[in-house]
Amino acid sequence: MVIVLEKNISEDKIEAIIKKLEDFEFSVHKSTGVEQIVLGAIGAHPNFDIRKVKILDGVSEVYRITEPFKLASRSFQKENSEINIKDVIVGGNEVAVMAGPCSVESEEQVSEIAEIVANAGAKILRGGAFKPRTSPYSFQGLGEQGLKFLRKAADENNLVVISELMDPKQVHLLEEYADIIQIGARNMQNFPLLKAVGKSNKPVMLKRGLAAKVEDLLMSAEYILASGNPYVILCERGIRTFETYTRNTFDLSAIPVIHKRSHLPIIADPSHATGIRDKVLPMARAAVAAGADGIMVEVHNHPEKALSDGPQALLPDQFSELMKQIKLIAEVIGRKM
């Protein structure tokens, strides 16, 4: 922590501040400059609330100099984390593709879509059985039955399954039927849920919240890692801004930012970020060009009849075309698909 003192501060006040810092168990270095005095406070308090110093008399500014996350940090682990899920690797050189319907609606629906996405080259099947809906009157998902349909569809097409968990008490269901447990954007800071998946041995994909800084996302990842589960995948899916033409603002710069700060893989979800089909294609391409470790896209064979998010689902032909394009873009930056 670095503490900038007010100009023309008295010696008494400086001493009082140093005393206080020592009470907080920091060791203090004082640097006297031409215009200002700066204190360096060093100690092992990664989560010290710096506002405790900010309010001391004579203090002008305080900066935390250590990242608040540890296990998620690139300085903790230099090499990229590669998450192995059966034969699929997320975070390696290959760009991962997660595709499927927003919600599992019926056995036939998910089975047909699974075949479509597998044929186009995707290796991971997505589909929601527990759906976080802003309205209590909207379709809330098929629950365990949905997970069964999803698992069956995946197995028939040699796909890996990702599905969302909303309630800590349902972890066992996800562990039984899914290969990757998804934590949705609205639950990014649902700490009991993070602790629950932290105790699982299944890989977890953690989506960035609508108001979450990249740092907040990494702090939530830290919850899972600190609870004992090292298999964390991050996902950028758009943040909330003032722009209204798109549902959210897809923050693709977060991809290189996360690659620098953390060793964890980062997936991009253009379907939720933009909310409308014809924006999904260019944004999926952009995500791969920006270096994403994978993309998650919604695909539906009858989107006009989908029980949720049909308008943002790609049609089967669009998805096949997208797969061809992103394969070529991946090659431009030395990756494969």
Added chain:
Amino acid sequence: MVIVLEKNISEDKIEAIIKKLEDFEFSVHKSTGVEQIVLGAIGAHPNFDIRKVKILDGVSEVYRITEPFKLASRSFQKENSEINIKDVIVGGNEVAVMAGPCSVESEEQVSEIAEIVANAGAKILRGGAFKPRTSPYSFQGLGEQGLKFLRKAADENNLVVISELMDPKQVHLLEEYADIIQIGARNMQNFPLLKAVGKSNKPVMLKRGLAAKVEDLLMSAEYILASGNPYVILCERGIRTFETYTRNTFDLSAIPVIHKRSHLPIIADPSHATGIRDKVLPMARAAVAAGADGIMVEVHNHPEKALSDGPQALLPDQFSELMKQIKLIAEVIGRKM
């Protein structure tokens, strides 16, 4: 729903769109203007996803004309909801004051603070036993033991208790020890949690999320109301913006906005909105002047030793002074305290 068609659209396309709307079970009215044709689609589909129409060929814009919430709406109930908690009324003419420490830290701490806030005139004691912390390494609260201390301190000072619930499976604990169950900002769209308190008969205070529009807040309230619990109190506690001098941006305009849209009471929490003590006083006054039905503020007798959020806690003397000021401001707008 109102559908604006593209200029110079062909008759065939118009018919196809009308057909589609009828398939969705809307009845359709067509208005032909000089420059543009507008369709009105009327029917009982409060949660119809308007993007399904937005993607149809020939459609330029689509507007939902009904509010997505019903039970929370002022058009559903004209009179203000008054929530009775023992002898305290929230949402009536009296401005409610909820005060106390951020976290319950010990029996002595909460007991001393309860006495301070009761003496200054507050009727509701706040204190967290389950704490949502961004870091897994921070103090996570005393749990049930904390609730016991809080209850005891409240009872000794004739106060009503509000405390936060984080996990659906702990509803019974809050029901046992608290009078009002708080849902925190980060859980505003934790739908299993909303359903859980919706089945409780205790009043619930729902805090606005950092990225939540007022409409989203009212939709989350709708979850609780639709689950059967009519005792919902809303709380504005700051939204996330680009400004960095304050922790969040306190959106006080939300107070008159909510009073117009909804019959539910709205409390303002300047402690979390600003994050630093000397901003809490002016913002608490401003909230009352703006018409808030109450305020929630953090008070601590030894904030420098607080285990969480000490820097935003008011000192006992500051709190007493604040109580005097807001009493006078309440009178200016015809309310009392």
Added chain:
Amino acid sequence: MVIVLEKNISEDKIEAIIKKLEDFEFSVHKSTGVEQIVLGAIGAHPNFDIRKVKILDGVSEVYRITEPFKLASRSFQKENSEINIKDVIVGGNEVAVMAGPCSVESEEQVSEIAEIVANAGAKILRGGAFKPRTSPYSFQGLGEQGLKFLRKAADENNLVVISELMDPKQVHLLEEYADIIQIGARNMQNFPLLKAVGKSNKPVMLKRGLAAKVEDLLMSAEYILASGNPYVILCERGIRTFETYTRNTFDLSAIPVIHKRSHLPIIADPSHATGIRDKVLPMARAAVAAGADGIMVEVHNHPEKALSDGPQALLPDQFSELMKQIKLIAEVIGRKM
């Protein structure tokens, strides 16, 4: 500037960084902690681009420790700046009220409104002659003719005039007809305009831009101050956020923040911040309760016929009632009106 080095950095890299800092003419102090090394770089470079250090090999984080503004800072001048405009003082103990129509529309209109606002107790008349409109097809103001009407109406009612400047080449017109020159939110970073009013000897009211942090506002004030004009008044008028029920989000916390950071007076404009009449009253009260040095509100005798912003203008009776309320609220915090 404080530079945090990467963990386990080599001695060679440290030396290279120190050498670079010395080339930039900083004197460098090195603090070696248990986990990390921190460099303090001290020197007289208030506007040094810290990203130049951020990109050096081995650097983890860089913090600027001096405020980028000087003349606008509370540390440069401890006492509040009081701006005298004829008999009116802005920034003193009295809460200033600026009221009048959005645009000057005719001699009669502004004359009638001037009488209304003077009778209600306001001392400063607002009215736009050059209007910044988002659409090229909207009413753009009466220009010099409007300024003449405004001046006349003010003189007849013993009021001081504030009006907006949009083009540097029209400074002389504002100097001739107005007492305070307003710089609008959209021009907050129009640097030629800031320099132009910086060379004037008229007081300037600078409105915060829609995307401006408080720091940016103070930097723009610095432009005016550094150009030689010490008479700067700041104005909060709402920032752009994701909320859509209000036109902008009124950031009232900026008032105490600015009072701490700067000696310049801060006015609040609830009319532009909220954009709709019935939100203006509670927000004007809130602004005074939060400690604003004044408010600016739009008043119109026939708002339904106003050529601009009629829907946010207060009716004469509402304005009189507001004046009574804010007088009482000002007294609660030891100020007068």
Added chain:
Amino acid sequence: MVIVLEKNISEDKIEAIIKKLEDFEFSVHKSTGVEQIVLGAIGAHPNFDIRKVKILDGVSEVYRITEPFKLASRSFQKENSEINIKDVIVGGNEVAVMAGPCSVESEEQVSEIAEIVANAGAKILRGGAFKPRTSPYSFQGLGEQGLKFLRKAADENNLVVISELMDPKQVHLLEEYADIIQIGARNMQNFPLLKAVGKSNKPVMLKRGLAAKVEDLLMSAEYILASGNPYVILCERGIRTFETYTRNTFDLSAIPVIHKRSHLPIIADPSHATGIRDKVLPMARAAVAAGADGIMVEVHNHPEKALSDGPQALLPDQFSELMKQIKLIAEVIGRKM
């Protein structure tokens, strides 16, 4: 305009509203649904302030159904606008590359960089002579002398020149030395400046403001178009959000959104959007993959000595590599470079 009336509204109120709308010269259609009555108001008032209707007694919601811009709209002109600047076309099939230093610093500097960018394949040279700097103490540009150096460097390398205009009275200088006049983000709503370039016959590149919705950007373009200049190029350069790891949030979704709404070309500027060199490369690739009509990037041969924005400038080798990558990406989506 579509007006949704309050439920259970009386016949008298409906008639009063219709009367008012007719006074505003709209023709009104009434649709009576099961739950609600909706009025359609049609007429030629593209810039009618809908809040005038919003405040009428009995009105629940009002929606503008026509875009507020006309000349900038895709519905006004179906085909893409191709802007010809000497031999270069912006808005055609070819992806345009604008590259060069942030500021013109000396004859040698801009001459060397011009050669570098020309050799790598760029056809448009950027460089600022008038610099909008947030601090009055920062380098403000070389002025006319800078424009001369820029022109000379461009001519020697067969490049087209783009440079920024800040003050309406300097339009003639830009017209003399530059081929494209740039309007910076902070001046996007500087209406006198927009009108000034609207009267020029030089192409104008208009950058999106930090708080500007896509709609606002198109409205500012409308100012230029309505003033008589049809040669408008748009530029996305990042918007302001809560994220702090990057300088701004690069809103790449704006590219397909603008392509749908408008016929004007859209360029992406990853240098200003991200603010740091190692984020520029992935974001430039992403912009091309998203369908941008061109990119603008800063290149410097000695960025560590640059007088402005050195840390975001690409090194010559990085730029050459980038040119190769984006050429390949452009081909993937059927474009060339």
